[in-house]
Amino acid sequence: MADFGGSDLDAFRTEARDWIEANFPKSLKGKGSMMMREERSEPTPDMDAWRKAMGEKGWGVPTWPAQYGGGGLTPAHGRIIQQELGRVGAYNPIGGMGVMMFGPTLLEYGTEAQKQQHIPPIVKGELQWCQGFSEPGAGSDLASLQTRAEDKGDHYLVNGQKVWTSGAQWAQWCFCLVRTDTTKKHEGISFVLFPMDTPGVEVRPIPLIAGNSPFCETFLTDVRVEKDQVVGPVNGGWTVAKRLLQHERSGLSGAGGGGGFGGRSLVKLAKDYVGTDEGGRLSDTDLRTRVIMNEIDGRAFQLTAMRAMAESKSNSGPSAATSIMKNAGTRWMQDRAELTIELMGHQGLGWEGDDFSAEELGAVRSWLGGKATTIYGGSQEVQNNIISKRILGLPDPK
Amino acid sequence: MAVLNEEQTMLRDAAKSWVQEKSPVTAFRKMRDSGVELGYDANAWNEMAEMGWAGVIIPEEYGGSDFGYLSMGLILEETGRTLTASPLLASGLAAASALVLGGSDAQKSEWLPKIAGGEVVGALAIDEGAHHAPEKVALKAEKSGSGYKLSGSKSFVLEGMAAGLLIVSARTSGKPGDTDGITLFLVAGDAKGVSRKRLHLADSRGAANITFDGVEVGEDAVLGEVDKGYALLEKTLDRARAGLCAEMLGSAVQAFEVTLDYLKVRVQFGQVIGSFQALQHRAAKMFTDLELARSAVEAALQAIDADTPDVPELVSLAKAKMGDVFHLVSNEMVQMHGGIGMTDAHDAGFYMKRARAAEAAFGNQAYHRDRYARIQGY
Numbered sequence: 017m018a019d020f021g022g023s024d025l026d027a028f029r030t031e032a033r034d035w036i037e038a039n040f041p042k043s044l045k046g047k048g049s050m051m052m053r054e055e056r057s058e059p060t061p062d063m064d065a066w067r068k069a070m071g072e073k074g075w076g077v078p079t080w081p082a083q084y085g086g087g088g089l090t091p092a093h094g095r096i097i098q099q100e101l102g103r104v105g106a107y108n109p110i111g112g113m114g115v116m117m118f119g120p121t122l123l124e125y126g127t128e129a130q131k132q133q134h135i136p137p138i139v140k141g142e143l144q145w146c147q148g149f150s151e152p153g154a155g156s157d158l159a160s161l162q163t164r165a166e167d168k169g170d171h172y173l174v175n176g177q178k179v180w181t182s183g184a185q186w187a188q189w190c191f192c193l194v195r196t197d198t199t200k201k202h203e204g205i206s207f208v209l210f211p212m213d214t215p216g217v218e219v220r221p222i223p224l225i226a227g228n229s230p231f232c233e234t235f236l237t238d239v240r241v242e243k244d245q246v247v248g249p250v251n252g253g254w255t256v257a258k259r260l261l262q263h264e265r266s267g268l269s270g271a272g273g274g275g276g277f278g279g280r281s282l283v284k285l286a287k288d289y290v291g292t293d294e295g296g297r298l299s300d301t302d303l304r305t306r307v308i309m310n311e312i313d314g315r316a317f318q319l320t321a322m323r324a325m326a327e328s329k330s331n332s333g334p335s336a337a338t339s340i341m342k343n344a345g346t347r348w349m350q351d352r353a354e355l356t357i358e359l360m361g362h363q364g365l366g367w368e369g370d371d372f373s374a375e376e377l378g379a380v381r382s383w384l385g386g387k388a389t390t391i392y393g394g395s396q397e398v399q400n401n402i403i404s405k406r407i408l409g410l411p412d413p414k
Numbered sequence: 415m416a417v418l419n420e421e422q423t424m425l426r427d428a429a430k431s432w433v434q435e436k437s438p439v440t441a442f443r444k445m446r447d448s449g450v451e452l453g454y455d456a457n458a459w460n461e462m463a464e465m466g467w468a469g470v471i472i473p474e475e476y477g478g479s480d481f482g483y484l485s486m487g488l489i490l491e492e493t494g495r496t497l498t499a500s501p502l503l504a505s506g507l508a509a510a511s512a513l514v515l516g517g518s519d520a521q522k523s524e525w526l527p528k529i530a531g532g533e534v535v536g537a538l539a540i541d542e543g544a545h546h547a548p549e550k551v552a553l554k555a556e557k558s559g560s561g562y563k564l565s566g567s568k569s570f571v572l573e574g575m576a577a578g579l580l581i582v583s584a585r586t587s588g589k590p591g592d593t594d595g596i597t598l599f600l601v602a603g604d605a606k607g608v609s610r611k612r613l614h615l616a617d618s619r620g621a622a623n624i625t626f627d628g629v630e631v632g633e634d635a636v637l638g639e640v641d642k643g644y645a646l647l648e649k650t651l652d653r654a655r656a657g658l659c660a661e662m663l664g665s666a667v668q669a670f671e672v673t674l675d676y677l678k679v680r681v682q683f684g685q686v687i688g689s690f691q692a693l694q695h696r697a698a699k700m701f702t703d704l705e706l707a708r709s710a711v712e713a714a715l716q717a718i719d720a721d722t723p724d725v726p727e728l729v730s731l732a733k734a735k736m737g738d739v740f741h742l743v744s745n746e747m748v749q750m751h752g753g754i755g756m757t758d759a760h761d762a763g764f765y766m767k768r769a770r771a772a773e774a775a776f777g778n779q780a781y782h783r784d785r786y787a788r789i790q791g792y
Contacts, residue, residue, distance in 0.1 A: 157683045
């Protein structure tokens with residue numbers, strides 16, 4: 017990494033602290049987790065102002081190139097911004113699929129014109145993107161997708177059905193995998209972009225086991241896609257998609273996350289719901305053992321995340337190790353969610369009503385919703401295949 | 415599968431065909447969507463009662479068939495397959511058991527025929543907190559004239575909304591946590607001072623919190639002996655737990671079979687996903703666990719019928735094992751179905767929600783592992 021002296025970073029910390037002090041509306045203190053909720057509510061004027069300020073500054077994506085509005089900073093500077101935000105209870109208002117997955121991929125594979133068009137609105141938090149990848153018949157086997165893009169000379173005409181297009185009901189743009197060659201599997205796929213208000217795009221939300229969800233089915237009927245909105249080569253979209261999935265998986269592993277039921281630790285919750293003996297141990301010794309196992313898994317996972325970060329400092333992007341992180345992280349979070357509802361007892365089975373606290377109701381929905389994390393973004397089984405084949409070098413059966 | 419006699423075989427076959435025809439999972443879904451206050455379909459319950467299912471463990475002299483607990487388990491296993499929500503477990507098994515085990519002739523004559531006929535739904539009002547703890551009884555029963563006055567509350571009463579008869583554990587001496595000083599009372603659902611509030615739980619079954627505000631009952635409302643109710647309560651609970659295990663077994667077997675069918679038809683990477691050895695081995699493990707759980711559940715029911723002294727340990731064995739297996743199978747049902755298993759339109763979520771509610775009811779796996787160890791003396 018480029019060598020920035022301690023004094024440079026110290027000066028930057030002061031700059032960041034002052035800027036955040038001057039721009040972060042105090043009314044939003046501690047509201048970060050609220051922003052991550054799946055339900056959308058109208059942003060307040062303060063929220064708008066904060067998003068605008070961070071967007072103009074480019075600090076929502078500190079390491080993205082300054083020429084497209086990003087911060088143009090090093091990861092070390094980015095971490096300082098993160099720390100200074102956290103110090104005053106502020107949050108990063110620039111997020112979503114554009115930031116986590118699409119932006120980094122476009123920066124790598126997009127044309128100059130595509131970057132000029134699409135990156136600045138992501139940096140400013142002005143546009144939401146959704147992902148048109150999975151289809152009813154193409155889940156884990158994503159490359160078997162059937163949505164067809166027909167070459168009409170100056171444009172493509174797209175027909176097909178996408179599923180799990182999360183956030184499609186709020187998104188203005190979609191990055192989408194389509195089949196431009198039906199004679200090949202992986203080599204017949206292209207990565208295209210289109211606005212969600214294009215005629216022929218129809219979105220239907222899918223109610224999930226946890227209730228309402230950001231997930232949708234998206235039907236594409238004679239949707240016109242411009243030829244300058246193909247990312248990477250025609251029929252070369254699978255490579256772009258694989259890169260995007262790496263970004264998605266590293267984001268989904270929840271690296272370092274504390275996992276969202278109002279911030280109380282599993283141990284604290286267990287003490288409150290189950291009680292302790294004279295020695296301060298959880299009175300349910302069986303539960304105690306399993307809480308300990310989960311705590312240890314969580315610590316080991318966080319240490320691994322830190323180690324992976326330290327090791328990849330010289331690399332340019334996420335490595336094959338991200339597949340390990342996804343399975344380890346999601347398993348830990350799912351175990352934690354199961355333990356949470358168990359320690360809450362019947363209170364941890366509430367669906368609605370004033371007999372349950374917001375924390376209890378949230379725990380139930382998180383438990384159910386979290387079951388998707390080992391299915392989407394490359395299922396747990398697909399991740400294990402990747403580990404077995406690419407990392408362990410195990411052969412296919414024959 | 416246990417070796418069945420002729421009447422048990424007939425009973426099971428009748429249950430199987432009724433459930434398939436009248437109470438598929440779509441019926442449960444319809445009940446859930448309707449938001450019905452009771453948490454079950456009253457018409458379906460009437461049909462079940464007409465077939466005599468509510469009286470299977472009740473002696474013939476009180477309007478039942480006295481077929482026993484294994485027979486009741488066979489029915490519950492079938493209704494469990496499709497997640498049929500009905501008061502069969504709470505009323506025909508749990509409340510009926512309390513009366514059969516501890517009731518006076520007068521009490522039995524008054525209540526058992528009505529329970530056997532399905533006219534009255536009985537329910538156990540036992541727990542007072544979020545975790546099963548039958549000795550932690552704070553609800554007070556004080557001497558009042560020739561009877562008692564009950565004050566306190568009970569939580570998560572299964573079929574509490576429908577109950578016309580509540581079997582209430584109350585403290586007549588000592589303090590919460592003592593097993594001595596607990597007395598069971600029969601309280602009519604419409605008694606003055608009883609108020610109930612429906613709970614909306616993830617599994618959509620009928621449950622209520624019930625408050626007793628100075629409820630007056632006569633001396634004849636005492637079920638069993640004053641201050642010595644805990645032994646009767648434990649015997650009753652062991653029967654309820656064994657019945658619940660049978661229901662869980664049916665649900666888990668069905669969840670497994672639906673998943674197995676899906677492994678045989680879902681195609682990814684150009685082949686049915688069931689051809690992948692990684693999934694085959696997980697399916698084989700579930701099958702193995704289900705067979706082990708079935709043995710434990712049937713042994714508990716048979717021990718109850720034979721009235722052997724090892725009922726408590728066999729029941730805790732069954733509840734701990736069955737809870738773990740249903741937990742695993744319901745999670746795998748969602749995972750192996752992939753995205754479709756996450757949708758509300760699919761049944762997988764119902765099985766997972768039912769699993770967690772059933773695990774928590776009458777003591778979860780941790781509770782019964784601990785109880786098993788204590789019974790064994792370690």
